[in-house]
Amino acid sequence: MGIMADPKEKLSRAAFLAQAPIFADLSENELSFLVNRALSKRYRSGELVFAEGDPCSGMYIVESGFVKIFKTSASGREQVLAIDGPGHSVAELPVFDGGKYPASGVAVQDTVLLFVSKQDFQALCLEHPQVALKVLRVVGRRLRGLVAIIEELSFTTVRHRLASLLLRLARAGRHSPGGVEFELAASNQEIASQIGTVRELVSRNLSRLQAAGIIRMTGRTITVPEIGALEAEVEAQE
Amino acid sequence: MGIMADPKEKLSRAAFLAQAPIFADLSENELSFLVNRALSKRYRSGELVFAEGDPCSGMYIVESGFVKIFKTSASGREQVLAIDGPGHSVAELPVFDGGKYPASGVAVQDTVLLFVSKQDFQALCLEHPQVALKVLRVVGRRLRGLVAIIEELSFTTVRHRLASLLLRLARAGRHSPGGVEFELAASNQEIASQIGTVRELVSRNLSRLQAAGIIRMTGRTITVPEIGALEAEVEAQE
DNA sequence: TGTGACCCGTGACTAAAGTCATCGGATTCC
DNA sequence: GGAATCCGATGACTTTAGTCACGGGTCACA
Numbered sequence: 166m167g168i169m170a171d172p173k174e175k176l177s178r179a180a181f182l183a184q185a186p187i188f189a190d191l192s193e194n195e196l197s198f199l200v201n202r203a204l205s206k207r208y209r210s211g212e213l214v215f216a217e218g219d220p221c222s223g224m225y226i227v228e229s230g231f232v233k234i235f236k237t238s239a240s241g242r243e244q245v246l247a248i249d250g251p252g253h254s255v256a257e258l259p260v261f262d263g264g265k266y267p268a269s270g271v272a273v274q275d276t277v278l279l280f281v282s283k284q285d286f287q288a289l290c291l292e293h294p295q296v297a298l299k300v301l302r303v304v305g306r307r308l309r310g311l312v313a314i315i316e317e318l319s320f321t322t323v324r325h326r327l328a329s330l331l332l333r334l335a336r337a338g339r340h341s342p343g344g345v346e347f348e349l350a351a352s353n354q355e356i357a358s359q360i361g362t363v364r365e366l367v368s369r370n371l372s373r374l375q376a377a378g379i380i381r382m383t384g385r386t387i388t389v390p391e392i393g394a395l396e397a398e399v400e401a402q403e
Numbered sequence: 404m405g406i407m408a409d410p411k412e413k414l415s416r417a418a419f420l421a422q423a424p425i426f427a428d429l430s431e432n433e434l435s436f437l438v439n440r441a442l443s444k445r446y447r448s449g450e451l452v453f454a455e456g457d458p459c460s461g462m463y464i465v466e467s468g469f470v471k472i473f474k475t476s477a478s479g480r481e482q483v484l485a486i487d488g489p490g491h492s493v494a495e496l497p498v499f500d501g502g503k504y505p506a507s508g509v510a511v512q513d514t515v516l517l518f519v520s521k522q523d524f525q526a527l528c529l530e531h532p533q534v535a536l537k538v539l540r541v542v543g544r545r546l547r548g549l550v551a552i553i554e555e556l557s558f559t560t561v562r563h564r565l566a567s568l569l570l571r572l573a574r575a576g577r578h579s580p581g582g583v584e585f586e587l588a589a590s591n592q593e594i595a596s597q598i599g600t601v602r603e604l605v606s607r608n609l610s611r612l613q614a615a616g617i618i619r620m621t622g623r624t625i626t627v628p629e630i631g632a633l634e635a636e637v638e639a640q641e
Numbered sequence: 642t643g644t645g646a647c648c649c650g651t652g653a654c655t656a657a658a659g660t661c662a663t664c665g666g667a668t669t670c671c
Numbered sequence: 672g673g674a675a676t677c678c679g680a681t682g683a684c685t686t687t688a689g690t691c692a693c694g695g696g697t698c699a700c701a
Binding site: 305 | 477478480482484496500501525528529546
């Protein structure tokens with residue numbers, strides 16, 4: 166997806182925006198208002214999009230790729246807050262309360278983002294109140310996500326959180342003779358920062374789950390012979 | 404604050420709403436639109452306002468008293484997400500995304516809440532886009548609060564979280580010959596659910612902080628001889 | 642004045658989380 | 672073909688968190 170000719174690019178972008186949850190069912194000219202102002206920006210895998218504490222200049226919409234939102238501790242530990250893919254908006258909130266970014270954002274793959282400035286976005290919301298309601302809906306989901314993280318951190322063990330992550334991955338996995346199967350795309354380090362722990366504990370708990378017969382690992386391929394067993398593991402006192 | 408005569412009550416309520424962050428600088432008739440539709444409801448201390456999982460019928464604004472928003476685990480542990488006082492809105496978000504309440508709300512003292520139904524509030528936002536932006540600003544603060552909780556849970560120890568809570572209380576405390584002084588209004592149980600642990604650990608860590616000379620306890624009165632020491636304790640690797 | 646209902650504090654213990662160090666396999670880059 | 676690098680696994684250990692059981696204080700109410 167290189168740099169395309171202008172008119173063609175605009176057309177495809179309008180079509181893209183039209184299906185982003187935050188801009189769904191905007192009219193033609195509302196969309197073109199946006200397209201004319203949005204800046205497309207490419208990021209390489211691992212590149213920082215914004216850093217915690219930066220003043221917030223606008224919001225982003227993921228066109229392709231993924232953005233990981235995370236906090237870093239003084240000792241270097243990371244805690245992932247969200248990973249947003251195509252169609253999702255990123256950093257909608259700091260746009261409105263005028264504060265700094267509360268966390269950092271980094272591209273997880275090669276990623277293309279549309280940037281909408283604070284001013285343009287606020288203007289859009291004022292002119293089209295429907296957009297503001299959409300934003301609120303999207304933000305609602307984000308808030309639920311954060312509450313879910315708090316719940317897991319406060320109430321459950323590393324093992325439980327890992328099982329829960331595996332279950333989510335398994336549900337998106339492929340069926341095979343031995344059961345449901347999927348690749349662990351992320352490193353243990355990465356997984357650790359998603360579930361709020363350190364890489365060693367991810368490794369150990371993967372082994373424990375394997376020893377318990379709940380999963381099987383061959384390299385980075387995980388097989389879940391019986392989803393029911395994994396579900397039970399997750400369900401067990403949470 | 405009993406049940407007042409209608410006109411007088413409406414007047415004072417309009418004045419009250421006018422200074423709530425979420426409704427600041429609405430016009431006269433926008434306010435009266437609200438006042439005519441808002442329902443005032445009283446809750447005794449400890450009374451449930453809404454429960455996690457309930458379908459969301461509207462939002463609340465705290466007129467007096469406090470509402471605690473919290474999650475409960477299967478094993479009975481609680482995790483406090485927020486405590487909202489006069490002027491604050493409660494449950495703004497589920498109004499927009501149509502989902503259930505993600506957590507429960509309970510009155511912490513005798514409390515008066517104004518209830519605004521989902522329909523009325525959405526209508527207000529559509530007619531007065533400024534209100535929607537205000538809501539977004541308020542929601543932004545809420546999000547920052549949740550992120551801060553995640554950060555503390557993921558990166559810090561019980562001792563640190565307790566020290567951090569004490570520091571916040573101390574800053575609102577009174578000066579006295581022996582240093583800054585304040586009452587621990589909440590029980591250890593209550594404190595535990597605010598910082599994500601159990602009552603025994605609160606008790607033990609209070610003792611530890613006292614042993615370290617950072618605080619002094621006489622009954623439920625805490626004296627901080629030197630705020631600097633408490634700040635240092637909080638600052639120490641977070 | 643007894644008797645619950647709470648709440649605090651603590652000792653003794655178990656379990657979970659985290660740290661440190663080490664080994665080995667895989668990949669990449671001269 | 673090394674050398675460097677990255678990543679995973681794991682043993683040994685320390686620290687922190689959490690559980691259980693109990694004793695003792697306060698308060699309110701019969």
